[in-house]
């Protein structure tokens with residue numbers, strides 16, 4: 001078994017709050033997590049969940065209250081750890097008096113390489129993130145989306161084994177998002193590990209081998225995206241029309257919403273055929289039946305709504 | 320030790336060069352020297368004295384303004400704007416970053432002071448012809464100005480590690496001014512009756528860097544000799560003070576959580 005790409009061992013972070021009397025507030029609570037080599041791992045959670053805090057702890061920008069982590073076997077307070085990682089900060093901002101090319105050249109100087117090698121690599125990289133034509137423009141003139149691309153370029157600059165990306169798709173238009181997804185998939189093909197945070201679920205659903213869900217600083221679950229989604233009892237959505245003069249069957253009437261002549265009703269999957277029988281008796285014309293797949297979005301909403309431990313949490317947790 | 324501070328220093332220098340504020344300062348310097356020449360033409364006979372005095376004072380003042388204004392932002396600005404994130408995630412230690420920042424500003428100050436000194440030399444040549452042996456004293460005075468700036472920069476960098484640019488400016492300027500009058504403060508303490516005041520003035524005297532010893536502008540203007548021992552003493556004093564401040568700054572910054 002190879003060493004895991006990332007081992008997070010009980011990471012906890014308290015921040016002082018209040019100006020005079022400092023109290024501590026826990027932003028990350030005893031997080032333990034293992035990301036295997038070569039995985040695309042999604043770190044999901046609503047805003048304020050502690051995703052950025054986790055990534056900053058992993059990159060050594062802040063220090064844990066307790067717990068530790070290892071990246072490819074190296075402790076996070078080992079300077080050598082930094083040679084293993086590429087980091088994209090959330091809403092990255094760079095020296096605005098530099099051009100993208102100059103910035104990358106500056107960052108490239110922290111790992112051994114010759115000037116010629118650097119030049120070639122940077123030109124290639126700028127091409128790859130779609131900034132070749134703006135490479136010699138000062139960053140103060142860059143849009144948010146362009147800065148995000150510079151951020152991705154600097155993260156993969158030294159071809160690190162482990163990529164820590166904080167909301168890599170944010171600030172990008174749909175085309176940009178797809179390009180970033182392509183880069184992530186390509187990096188995985190090259191054997192890299194990608195750990196990225198997001199609060200946008202479709203991105204995670206599309207890309208990730210596994211996801212972890214964080215809310216209120218606590219790990220809520222780890223698993224394949226499908227695993228987490230299949231936990232929910234699926235409901236069915238029925239769209240139908242009634243012939244003139246027919247009333248909605250009384251058994252359904254409570255849940256029906258009318259949209260002009262059309263009616264829509266949501267029933268639990270187990271009651272689908274019973275509902276259909278009722279509709280047949282009312283001579284309803286069926287327009288569509290579709291399963292309502294709960295998305296991770298719903299999952300989040302529930303997590304945020306009830307902070308209490310939920311009964312099916314145990315099923316999600318694979319700790 | 321790795322080479323990591325070098326690119327940081329180069330980048331800090333580049334930032335200063337690209338910042339327009341610098342050019343304003345240089346413009347100011349030229350203006351001062353121009354004024355000196357003008358004054359020199361009016362009061363015939365003492366033009367050399369006036370030009371050296373005014374020129375060196377301008378060099379010192381401009382250097383001070385630059386050291387403080389750029390210095391207090393060295394770390395805090397990068398923290399505030401979060402440009403530090405993508406840098407410190409790379410294989411560079413925090414103290415290496417600080418050393419690079421410090422070196423970059425020092426380089427900026429040396430280059431700018433060099434240019435201003437050339438301006439002064441040109442002005443001097445214009446009004447009083449070929450250089451004489453005592454003009455070398457001007458170089459000693461400039462060297463001392465740079466030593467003082469090195470200490471001021473280290474002070475500004477130190478404060479920049481944990482307080483806002485505004486507060487850092489106040490602290491640095493406060494210590495600089497106190498340091499210029501360190502001798503007077505001690506004398507004042509010796510004269511008072513109060514034991515508390517005596518102790519206080521002693522503590523202040525030994526704690527703040529003594530900038531008075533770095534000021535030989537008057538001596539250089541009058542062509543008086545400057546003892547060689549003072550060059551050695553000042554160099555050692557500045558080096559020790561800077562080293563102490565950099566170590567303290569590293570200690571503070573190394574355990575700091577980036578906001």
Ligand SMILES: Nc1ncnc2c1ncn2[C@@H]1O[C@H](COP(=O)(O)OP(=O)(O)O)[C@@H](O)[C@H]1O
Pocket residue numbers: 015016027045046047048049050051052053054577578
């Ligand atoms: N520097 C800080 N000081 C105090 N509280 C902080 C700081 N940074 C983050 N927090 C708090 O920690 C919690 C988690 O924040 P964060 O990690 O940024 O969440 P996410 O990235 O998941 O949106 C939030 O409640 C936030 O207010």
Ligand SMILES: [Mg+2]
Pocket residue numbers: 048051052053090
């Ligand atoms: Mg975040």
